[in-house]
Amino acid sequence: MKKIKKILLVVLVLGMAGAGYGFYLYHKKPADVRALTANFELTASKIVADFNADETAANKKYLDKIISVKGIVTDNKIDTTGQATVFLDSGDPLAAVTCSFYEEEALSVKSLQKGTEVTIKGKCTGKLMDVVLNKCSIIK
DSSP states (O other), X not given: XXXXXXXXXXXXXXXXXXXXXXXXXXXOOOOOGGGSXXXXXXEHHHHHHHHHHOHHXXXXXXXXXXXXXXXXXXXXXXXXXXXXXXXXXXXXXXXXEEEEEOGGGHHHXXXXXXTOEEEEEEEEEEESSSEEEEEEEEOO
């Protein structure tokens, strides 16, 4: 009988520890990309060319990595919810680099002029029609 109680106590303690760890992970905030160092520094044309040449290899190389991309601003938008987006020219008429920003960056995005060269750091989430970077910030 004592052995069963000990086993139940161990199972209960392990279950509570697992539940506590799950609670911690559920409420853990994601890392702030602005404070992280870029894994890659390249141009908008280079990253789009890499995805166009071999999307599978580019996904392995860039997906979920912090990337610093330099390019020419072709457009910038701020929607009604305050979400700021910048489009960088890649030299490919069918693809660009689309950068979505933190809400706090909206004023910086609004001040960008079309044709300006800019460096943007963000997390690569792959290619849809464009190569997409999320959680971006303007470096210079």
